[in-house]
Amino acid sequence: MQWIAPSEKDTDNAALEKRLWAAADQFRANSGLKAQEYSAPVLGLIFLRFAEVRFATQRGALEKAGASSRRGSRMDDPAAYHAEGILFLVPNARFDYLLALPEAANIGAKVNDAMRDIEKHNPQLAGVLPKTYNLFTSTLLKELLKKVSEIPATMNYDAFRHILDPTCGSGGMFVSSAQFAPSIRLRHPQPRSPRQ
Numbered sequence: 353m354q355w356i357a358p359s360e361k362d363t364d365n366a367a368l369e370k371r372l373w374a375a376a377d378q379f380r381a382n383s384g385l386k387a388q389e390y391s392a393p394v395l396g397l398i399f400l401r402f403a404e405v406r407f408a409t410q411r412g413a414l415e416k417a418g419a420s421s422r423r424g425s426r427m428d429d430p431a432a433y434h435a436e437g438i439l440f441l442v443p444n445a446r447f448d449y450l451l452a453l454p455e456a457a458n459i460g461a462k463v464n465d466a467m468r469d470i471e472k473h474n475p476q477l478a479g480v481l482p483k484t485y486n487l488f489t490s491t492l493l494k495e496l497l498k499k500v501s502e503i504p505a506t507m508n509y510d511a512f513r514h515i516l517d518p519t520c521g522s523g524g525m526f527v528s529s530a531q532f533a534p535s536i537r538l539r540h541p542q543p544r545s546p547r548q
Contacts, residue, residue, distance in 0.1 A: 368503060375499040382492050389487070396467065396482040397447070397500045403439045403470075404447040405505045410438045430473050439477070445469040451497045459493040460486040 379390045410433055418425030426432040430440035443449055445466040453459050463485040471477045485493060 371499055371502055375496055378492065378495060378499075383488055385487065389484075392482040393485055393488070394496065394500075397463075397496060398503065399481075400445075400450075400466070400470075401447045401500050401503060402505075404441060406438045407433065407441045407446070410436055434474070439470060440473045442469050442473060445473075447497075447501070451501050453494075455490050455494045457490065459490040459497075460488055463493065 375394070376387075379385065379394070380387070383390055411427055414425065414427045414432055418427060433440040444462070450459070450463055450466060453462055464483045467481040467483050467485075471479070471481055488496075
């Protein structure tokens with residue numbers, strides 16, 4: 353039998369898996385909560401991280417289009433994002449804003465507010481996002497935000513099936529995520545046909 357070196361993708365997934373396990377270990381040790389109590393908030397932050405990646409890409413495209421359009425910029429128009437299957441994120445509901453908050457801030461309240469604002473500007477998510485971040489200390493949330501920020505923006509979504517499914521006891525996080533995906537009809541942007 354011949355040994356075959358792991359691919360770069362496998363190495364990246366292994367490193368990500370270690371970071372996510374470390375985050376889960378922190379929650380188990382420092383929150384006093386059970387896995388089912390912290391899995392939805394963790395998934396919510398991962399969800400927000402990737403929602404912001406898609407939002408920023410669309411915002412850049414809208415900014416570029418606005419510079420050459422007579423109608424002006426549509427960067428702050430939720431419909432310009434929704435038309436492409438992308439969530440609209442107000443400034444205080446963006447992952448990078450939350451990541452930059454000082455530890456002295458009530459990060460739990462800020463994340464809860466962010467989730468409410470996301471639901472407000474994306475009605476298809478009404479009542480779906482977790483809003484229990486006040487259960488965690490600001491220190492713990494700051495550490496979690498840092499861990500989630502380490503996930504490469506280019507990470508293949510399938511990597512999470514391998515990483516999160518075993519860590520959450522028979523796929524509890526993926527069962528929870530089933531509430532997210534259909535609600536926002538996640539899809540990759542596809543070329544739109546011209547309007548008639």
